Amino acid sequence: MRFFVPTDIYVEKNCVKNHAQNILSVGLRALIMTGRHSAAKNGSLNDVTEVLDDGNVPFLVFNEVEENPSTDTLRKATLAARDFKADFVIGIGGGSALDAAKAVALLLSNPDVDADDLHKVPDRQLEHVPVVAVPTTCGTGSEATPVAIITNHKIGLKKSIPHVIFPVLALVDGKYLASAKKQLIVNTAVDALSHMVESILNVKSNAFNRVFPEYGLKLWGECKDALLASGDVDVSLYEKLMLTSTIAGMSIAHTSTTLPHGMSYDLTLHAGVPHGPAVGYFLAAYTEVCAKFVPGDVERILSLLGLGNIGEFTTMLQSLIGTYAVTREMRDKFAAAMKVNRSKLDLVPGKISPEDVDFVYEKSLSLL
Template identity: 30%
Template sequence: MNGFEFQAKTKVAFGIGRSNQIADDVKALSRTYKVVLVTDPGLVQLGVPEPILRALHDGGIEAHLFSDVQSDPSSTSIDQAAAMIRESGADCVIGLGGGSAMDVAKMAALVAGDVHPAEHYALMAHSFQPKQVKSIMIPTTSGTGAEVTSTVVFSTTEKRKVWGWDADMGPDLAVLDPTLTALLPPHLTAATGLDAIVHAIEAVAGKRSNAMIRALSLEAIRLLGQSLLIAVKEPANLQARGDLSLGAMLAGMAIEQGGTGIAHCIGHALGTLGRVHHGRAVAIALYDTYDWNIEANVPAHADIARALGVIDQGQDDLALAGAGAARFRQLVEASGLQLSLAGEGLSAADADRFAEIMQAEENAPMRNNNCRASSASELQQFAHHILSR
């Protein structure tokens, strides 16, 4: 049994309508009572930020809105958000949205404390200055777990997906309000929910797993597995939405400590290759690598199967793990997620480039943390299989 350390930085507040208390949350963290609210144009169009901005205003908080965030966040957006933080004198930033908005907010909070642009810190080529701006995350999806992690993913001006991380990047507060996720359409509910399930599966099966990660991951899988299809079919079901919110947060805590694996290596490569939505990309990747992974950690995959709802009828762990793989694929298919990437203009002709990106420096941490080591030829096989549908 390997020793480990575990520390959760982010305070979590959960409840129906909990986001209405945001002004009090800011007052508990801010000295200036000035904030920048980072969100995306789609949520602005739906009116989602309005009640948050109104609650801030009514509570005596000066709020500035930054909404230039795309689904694949860029270093440019981070730099622009950081500039708004500096210019407004804000000492608190709120990320409202999915992983993209939260990643921009998290990194902008640190970039704002110095003069360098976001790309200065890509793959941690340089260290951040100590954090001067507090951060609050309010997720409107149940997927990335970015509300409790100290990492971000963004694209450089050359369209290369890279990482940034720092212990201070972990948000000070995560506000989970299931009512804010009820507007998410079924296809995004499916993609983000599957992303969270993949997080939990890869964390518990990965090389850095421990007792705490197992506890977080298996409960996340249970909550997500039982609620995903209900939320897809009944978008306003707040019980299912709440379970998804909690499951995604727990999975986020799990990957914060345990990391991810081959599905995220492949998924990030797909994001670079064809701008495929992250949740869909990692779900497709695990769909095609789940069985291959099992033999490297059969006991963990048997536990995953139980958490996914597979009935243990006395079969051995290998059979149980295989049933878990089938259950995961069933969830993917029943959710309506599109497995073919032909619509993105991708085909087997792109396989060599796809496999090359999987082996890039920025994808090495995920690839190396996977429970089973992958050879260049195996990555090539995965690439051909995924792009041949």
């Protein structure tokens, strides 16, 4: 068994201001990676830039990170960062901004690597400049993982790059959820839920790393009624949702994700489905398959969530994110690709069959 999370993580109110010196000690010139609007709207960008200004650390804001960051965007950001002579990267936002920050940090240290080559398996572990993560959504947990999910549109590929890029510092503050729309909170919370379920229903699950998802699922269960209810989520739950997300990230940092995440990437890449729902559509059926191999683990997950059976789990997920329909041709194409995806199949507890893969797709996606 192994336990390893090298990131210095703080989860508290006014986290950025409270730990200004931690940020200022990371480097001398900062590139800030973020999206176009949300970080400015929720106050996180202002909190970070005030700290940098007060500490006389020059910074460049690159606010062009899109959902599912592309290699083209990374290349553009890296060129700007090199011209600016940035020596560390601050990612502010959801998983897209944090993953993009990680990838650019690696590109800055390796000028011989092009962004389009990030998915190639290297012959050695590559260095990267330091990364600071300031998450503003309650889903990806990227602040606590070494993973960066990047899209290469030229070859029609969305997946994690084979590089270990842990942030050196993560500053997690629930107040940044205040300006988020309810459905965004729900979508990202479903992603966090998937991380924890996939971490337990995983061949890499062990006594050390199960501590994270089991505690996180209990917290998630305490939030589920608010997520299911009409109206906005009460501000009193923001900190708990962000904590749950970070715990979920720590969960997959040890185990990686399994089938639901692997299946989600095609939906996002080819149908434009947001990441959280794209994962969530497959989660209940995956749990049903795993119940054949590790029934005790499935029962534990349901118990922590306050659910009686997989049927209730399915109903809850459908209430949160609805359902999704594709053409039979698309569904068959996705299933065929997943049946040879050993990186995900080999993490499933038990000997999963091609028929099991078909079952998950058929149970999860209806036909147009």
